[in-house]
Amino acid sequence: MGPVESEAAFLARYDPADYARPAVAVDLVLLGLSGGRPALLLLRRDRHPHAGRHALPGGFVGIDESLDDAAARVLVEKAGGARAHLEQLYTFGAVERDPRMRIVTVAHLALLTEAAFAEALARAPALQPGTVTASDEGSVTVRAADGAALTLAFDHAEIVALALRRLQGKLDYSEVGFALLPELFTLRQLQDVHEAILGTRLNKPAFRRRMLDRGWLEPTGQFETGTSYRPAELYRFLRIPSQTPSQTLSKGD
Amino acid sequence: MGPVESEAAFLARYDPADYARPAVAVDLVLLGLSGGRPALLLLRRDRHPHAGRHALPGGFVGIDESLDDAAARVLVEKAGGARAHLEQLYTFGAVERDPRMRIVTVAHLALLTEAAFAEALARAPALQPGTVTASDEGSVTVRAADGAALTLAFDHAEIVALALRRLQGKLDYSEVGFALLPELFTLRQLQDVHEAILGTRLNKPAFRRRMLDRGWLEPTGQFETGTSYRPAELYRFLRIPSQTPSQTLSKGD
DNA sequence: CTAATAGTGTCTTTGAGACAGTATGGG
DNA sequence: CCCATACTGTCTCAAAGACACTATTAG
Numbered sequence: 001m002g003p004v005e006s007e008a009a010f011l012a013r014y015d016p017a018d019y020a021r022p023a024v025a026v027d028l029v030l031l032g033l034s035g036g037r038p039a040l041l042l043l044r045r046d047r048h049p050h051a052g053r054h055a056l057p058g059g060f061v062g063i064d065e066s067l068d069d070a071a072a073r074v075l076v077e078k079a080g081g082a083r084a085h086l087e088q089l090y091t092f093g094a095v096e097r098d099p100r101m102r103i104v105t106v107a108h109l110a111l112l113t114e115a116a117f118a119e120a121l122a123r124a125p126a127l128q129p130g131t132v133t134a135s136d137e138g139s140v141t142v143r144a145a146d147g148a149a150l151t152l153a154f155d156h157a158e159i160v161a162l163a164l165r166r167l168q169g170k171l172d173y174s175e176v177g178f179a180l181l182p183e184l185f186t187l188r189q190l191q192d193v194h195e196a197i198l199g200t201r202l203n204k205p206a207f208r209r210r211m212l213d214r215g216w217l218e219p220t221g222q223f224e225t226g227t228s229y230r231p232a233e234l235y236r237f238l239r240i241p242s243q244t245p246s247q248t249l250s251k252g253d
Numbered sequence: 254m255g256p257v258e259s260e261a262a263f264l265a266r267y268d269p270a271d272y273a274r275p276a277v278a279v280d281l282v283l284l285g286l287s288g289g290r291p292a293l294l295l296l297r298r299d300r301h302p303h304a305g306r307h308a309l310p311g312g313f314v315g316i317d318e319s320l321d322d323a324a325a326r327v328l329v330e331k332a333g334g335a336r337a338h339l340e341q342l343y344t345f346g347a348v349e350r351d352p353r354m355r356i357v358t359v360a361h362l363a364l365l366t367e368a369a370f371a372e373a374l375a376r377a378p379a380l381q382p383g384t385v386t387a388s389d390e391g392s393v394t395v396r397a398a399d400g401a402a403l404t405l406a407f408d409h410a411e412i413v414a415l416a417l418r419r420l421q422g423k424l425d426y427s428e429v430g431f432a433l434l435p436e437l438f439t440l441r442q443l444q445d446v447h448e449a450i451l452g453t454r455l456n457k458p459a460f461r462r463r464m465l466d467r468g469w470l471e472p473t474g475q476f477e478t479g480t481s482y483r484p485a486e487l488y489r490f491l492r493i494p495s496q497t498p499s500q501t502l503s504k505g506d
Numbered sequence: 507c508t509a510a511t512a513g514t515g516t517c518t519t520t521g522a523g524a525c526a527g528t529a530t531g532g533g
Numbered sequence: 534c535c536c537a538t539a540c541t542g543t544c545t546c547a548a549a550g551a552c553a554c555t556a557t558t559a560g
Contacts, residue, residue, distance in 0.1 A: 020316040021274045024346075024357050063273040063355055067346035091344045091359050093277075093320035102316055104277050104359075106344050188539080205541075206522050213521095223531095229538040230530040441512080458514075459549045466548095482511040483557040 022093070022102040026070045027058035027156070028110045029089065029163040030079055030127075032117035033180055033196050038132040038164060040142060041079065041112075041120055042150070049099045050153035054128065054142070056160075058105065071108040080123025084110040085179035090162055097155050107159045109166065111179035134164055134199055164197075171197055175216070178237040186224055186232035187211065216240055275346070275355040279323045280311035280409070281363045282342065282416040283332055283380075285370035286433055286449050291385040291417060293395060294332065294365075294373055295403070302352045303406035307381065307395070309413075311358060324361040333376025337363040338432035343415055350408050360412045362419065364432035387417055387452055417450075424450055428469070431490040439477055439485035440464065469493060 030041035042054040057078035061070040071086050086108055093104040112120060121127055130142040130150050140161045142150045152160065170176050171194060180193050191207050211217060218238050223231040283294035295307035310331035314323040324339050339361055346357040365373060374380055383395040383403050393414045395403045405413065423429050424447060433446050444460050464470060471491050476484040 019313065022277050022314060022316060024275050024277060060272065061275060061346065061357070063275060064348055066348050067344060067357065088344065091320060091341065093314065093359070095317055095319050104314070104320065104357075106346070106357075186539090203523050204539095205524085208540080209521080227538080228532045229536075230532095230540085232539055439512090456550050457512095458551085461513075462548080480511080481559045482509075483513085483559095485512055 022104045024061040025058050025103050025105040026061060026067060026074055027056040027105045027107050027159060028071060028074055028078070028086075029056060029107065029160055030082075030084070030110045030112060030117075030120065031132075031163060031167070032112040032114060033193065034114075034117070034129065034131060036192065036196050038167075038196060039117065040130045040132055040160065041117070041124075041127040042130055042142070042152075043078070043126055044128055045153055053153040054130065054150045054156075055153040056107075056156045057127075061106075067106050071106075071110070075110060078124060079110075079120040079127065082112055082116045082120035082123070084112050084116060085176065086110050087176075089159070089166060092155055092159065094155065107163070109163050111167075111176060113180060113182055115182065132160065132164060134161075138165060140164055167197055175237065175240055181237075184220060184222065184234040184236055186234060188232055190235075275357045277314040278311050278356050278358040279314060279320060279327055280309040280358045280360050280412060281324060281327055281331070281339075282309060282360065282413055283335075283337070283363045283365060283370075283373065284385075284416060284420070285365040285367060286446065287367075287370070287382065287384060289445065289449050291420075291449060292370065293383045293385055293413065294370070294377075294380040295383055295395070295405070296331070296379055297381055298406055306406035307383065307403045307409075308406040309360075309409045310380075314359075320359050324359075324363070328363060331377060332363075332373040332380065335365055335369040335373035335376070337365050337369060338429065339363050340429075342412070342419060345408055345412065347408065360416070362416050364420075364429060366433060366435055368435065385413065385417060387414075391418060393417055420450055428490065428493055434490075437473060437475065437487040437489055439487060441485055443488075 032039050032041075041057070043057055045051050045053055045055050057074055059070065059074045059077065061067060065073070067088065068086070071088075075082065075084055075086065089107040089109045091104060091106045095102060097103065097105075117129075121129060128144070130144055133141045133143065135141060138161055140157065142152060142157070142160065144150055167176060177190065177193050177197070180197075181189060187208055190211060191202055191204065194207070195202055216238055217235045220234045220236055222234045224234060225231060285292050285294075294310070296310055298304050298306055298308050310327055312323065312327045312330065314320060318326070320341065321339070324341075328335065328337055328339065342360040342362045344357060344359045348355060350356065350358075370382075374382060381397070383397055386394045386396065388394060391414055393410065395405060395410070395413065397403055420429060430443065430446050430450070433450075434442060440461055443464060444455055444457065447460070448455055469491055470488045473487045473489055475487045477487060478484060
């Protein structure tokens with residue numbers, strides 16, 4: 001093979017092939033809880049394609065911007081900079097998913113506390129809330145406040161369905177559940193979050209045992225106020241303790 | 254808002270904005286088992302950048318090609334069309350991950366049976382095998398047959414590490430484990446697959462009970478041959494039985 | 507017969523569900 | 534006192550680990 005030219009010389013000569021490229025976008029599933037159900041923040045499209053339908057906030061990825069940065073920027077631009085836990089979900093790249101042009105979109109999950117959800121609604125008036133109901137086959141129905149079903153644009157219903165499934169799958173062994181709660185919370189609030197996401201009722205003593213035995217929670221000695229019954233203790237999420245290798249490996253992403 | 258023009262009229266007029274776009278690629282983690290360890294198929298780079306390092310097979314996504322199609326095409330072009338279970342893993346989009354130009358790559362996991370692994374090696378002579386060892390913190394080391402550690406190009410070590418973690422996470426509740434086995438297999442072979450992926454020993458009676466109680470397996474009444482000991486019964490993977498909604502929702506992707 | 511592995515029976519342990527009990531706030 | 538909810542003790546049950554036992558092949 002002989003001597004190889006230096007990396008610097010190679011790079012100077014490099015001329016990137018310029019075939020037609022898909023556009024790259026990020027879309028955000030802005031997810032919070034409302035009335036014991038998962039809730040979304042959507043934008044009603046007033047232009048073609050899919051005018052009148054509701055869509056996930058999104059935007060194109062800049063040429064000098066990482067995917068994470070693009071998702072964070074969209075959060076600022078389209079949701080008034082609400083604080084949210086962001087994580088990549090899945091990349092959708094069907095050829096005809098957008099009739100305008102070829103767009104590959106990297107869908108992200110953005111989890112909002114109740115306060116952040118309300119703040120985003122206040123700061124970005126174009127956003128409209130919708131509640132999410134999971135159907136039997138893993139698809140979802142999104143409804144406006146008046147109960148009317150909303151039709152989502154593009155493949156966004158599929159993205160929302162995947163977001164909910166992913167959240168359900170990670171809920172028990174990851175810290176995502178805490179992204180939907182304020183800094184201090186009661187065990188009942190934590191259980192309410194799990195029940196809302198999973199759409200099931202959970203056994204209270206078993207749930208408490210499991211959460212406390214994990215060592216992720218710190219009791220603060222403070223108690224909720226304003227109740228007409230025995231106030232519950234407030235806890236703080238510490239973080240997932242240093243994991244043994246086998247624990248690290250035992251669950252997926 | 255007044256009447257809206259028809260969707261067809263809008264589309265005819267639509268002129269896609271043409272900002273600079275990242276290139277979109279797919280990379281494949283071709284994963285099989287070799288000697289009780291996970292094993293990869295890699296291409297040794299003979300050009301800058303990262304000349305001499307080993308890289309995942311990959312290719313650009315065509316403008317009229319879905320991500321899945323692109324991954325399948327790369328499997329054909331770079332792995333001799335080996336049969337493999339393909340699934341999307343994660344999308345890597347750091348700005349400087351490739352010094353030549355901005356490339357967003359959608360990493361895929363391609364699981365190969367032992368036969369498919371050998372066939373790919375035979376049909377695509379450029380491929381080189383490497384065994385994967387997981388380290389404590391979730392990173393991986395890839396070694397050539399002679400035990401020498403291989404340095405992977407770009408962010409491919411990170412991609413391989415994620416692939417292994419994902420596989421470990423999905424192994425117990427999904428059908429991915431069967432993608433590494435031939436049509437007919439013994440329970441011991443199935444357990445060997447799980448032990449190789451997880452890097453741990455498993456309890457035999459418990460493993461058998463769990464697998465058989467799931468109803469995913471059909472005993473064939475056939476037995477392995479050529480052993481010098483009691484031959485084990487061969488089983489076939491049926492498929493994951495129809496799931497109740499709560500089961501469908503109980504685990505992530 | 508022995509060697510080696512397949513496959514099973516059973517005891518123990520762990521963790522979840524169920525359910526009833528006590529504790530503590532407001533009225 | 535009442536009510537409502539927090540929080541706990543304990544029984545039962547289901548599933549996993551441990552381990553020994555039987556079964557079946559080659560030689």
